[in-house]
Amino acid sequence: MSKTKLATVWLDGCSGCHMSFLDMDERLLDLSSQFDLVFSPLVDFKVYPDSVDVALVEGAISSVEDERKIHHIREHTKFLVAMGDCAVAGNVPAMRNPFGTAAILKRAYTENVSAQPQIPCVIVPELLEKVRPVHEFVAVDMYIPGCPPSADTFFTVLTELLAGRTPDVGSLTRFGA
Amino acid sequence: MTVAADVKTLVIDGKHVSAGGDQTVLEVARENNIFIPTLCHLDGLSDVGACRLCLVEVKNSNKLTPACMLRVEEGMEVTTTSERLRHYRQTILELLFAERNHVCSVCVANGNCELQSLAQSQGLTHVRLPYRNPKLDVDASHERFVADHNRCILCTRCVRVCAEVEGAHVWDVMGRGVDSMVITDLHQPWGESSCTRCGKCVQVCPTGALSDKGKLGWDHPKHPEFLTYLNMMREAQ
Numbered sequence: 026m027s028k029t030k031l032a033t034v035w036l037d038g039c040s041g042c043h044m045s046f047l048d049m050d051e052r053l054l055d056l057s058s059q060f061d062l063v064f065s066p067l068v069d070f071k072v073y074p075d076s077v078d079v080a081l082v083e084g085a086i087s088s089v090e091d092e093r094k095i096h097h098i099r100e101h102t103k104f105l106v107a108m109g110d111c112a113v114a115g116n117v118p119a120m121r122n123p124f125g126t127a128a129i130l131k132r133a134y135t136e137n138v139s140a141q142p143q144i145p146c147v148i149v150p151e152l153l154e155k156v157r158p159v160h161e162f163v164a165v166d167m168y169i170p171g172c173p174p175s176a177d178t179f180f181t182v183l184t185e186l187l188a189g190r191t192p193d194v195g196s197l198t199r200f201g202a
Numbered sequence: 203m204t205v206a207a208d209v210k211t212l213v214i215d216g217k218h219v220s221a222g223g224d225q226t227v228l229e230v231a232r233e234n235n236i237f238i239p240t241l242c243h244l245d246g247l248s249d250v251g252a253c254r255l256c257l258v259e260v261k262n263s264n265k266l267t268p269a270c271m272l273r274v275e276e277g278m279e280v281t282t283t284s285e286r287l288r289h290y291r292q293t294i295l296e297l298l299f300a301e302r303n304h305v306c307s308v309c310v311a312n313g314n315c316e317l318q319s320l321a322q323s324q325g326l327t328h329v330r331l332p333y334r335n336p337k338l339d340v341d342a343s344h345e346r347f348v349a350d351h352n353r354c355i356l357c358t359r360c361v362r363v364c365a366e367v368e369g370a371h372v373w374d375v376m377g378r379g380v381d382s383m384v385i386t387d388l389h390q391p392w393g394e395s396s397c398t399r400c401g402k403c404v405q406v407c408p409t410g411a412l413s414d415k416g417k418l419g420w421d422h423p424k425h426p427e428f429l430t431y432l433n434m435m436r437e438a439q
Contacts, residue, residue, distance in 0.1 A: 107328070110305075110306065110307055113327070113328050114299075114328065114329060114333075115333060116305060116307055117305060117307065117308060119305070119333070119335070120303070120305060120308075122303075122333070122335035123303060123335050123336060123337040123338070124337065155335065157332075157333075158328065158329075160328060160330075161332065165328075168327035168328040169327075170327055170328070172306065172307030194327055195322060195325045195326070195327055199306075199318060199319075199321065199322035200299075200304075200306040200307075200318055200321060200322075201305075201306025201307045201309065201312045201313070201318060
């Protein structure tokens, strides 16, 4: 039987979800016999594969690059999981929404600097006007709220998913957990 | 002369229960260990039926009725859990999350918030509605307390406890609908209002909207149970 192709993705989040994922520690070794990690910031794959079974997406959609990525990921993924409060609800990145992108950029790149104030416009992707959760762009198959979800939550969810079952996420975690 | 007790019998979730004639369905349900979720209700305060989370179905009525405002009637048949009620309760919670800026992870009430706990108990894992992201103020003008309007769900517990228990009526509501705001006095900063600094509003607030400056950072337990004790002691006098 072929192993499950697992991907983890890092969009506009703090990487805390990935840190919590790693906090599974030795349990990751037990699980790793059941999946191939085909894309992740934890490893050095540059291109998202054509066919992924399960993708855990960390982070909100904050820039045009995030938006392009999430559409590509959705197209090439069977089961998409919104991992953590940023992906599920916008969370801290979305705290800029009440102020507007222009005001945030001005605050960060001109008001608070003394040398060469300028708003970056090359190489870095353009920010969207609003930071929004993943499911406002593409269909999401499962939500794991939490900031970050605990390692135990990840272990239970992954164990169940790899066994072909759908876990009851609501009993494991909550917004802000 | 003997006064006949006003006792009524009704059915809640198939269970036959008896109640005093002036009791609400919510009171009777709780007395009989039947859980109905609430946010604006608090034992010791008057009921206003604001949050609509305690909606129940009553036989022979198409309308959903808030249990906290529903007086018992003889022979009444009430259903507190159904697919329809679950759907409406989840949607109400989603509306509350979408209406203001509830960022649980950086909230002083994270882990001690009734809105957050209810979301989990009602199986809410995400909000299907677009977030409004309004720009709202944080009033830190008071020497002891902070009002963060981003976290307010307009349950008006603060308004009622201040008026009904403290007797000061510093808190009130201004505006209409989604633009409603709790205010102190006639929209003066809290620190410049006629606040008596008793802190009752902070303790009964179900979210992180009202908090104590002395409790810095995460993990801000509140103790609304003081209210029933306070009322009990006052009645005993």
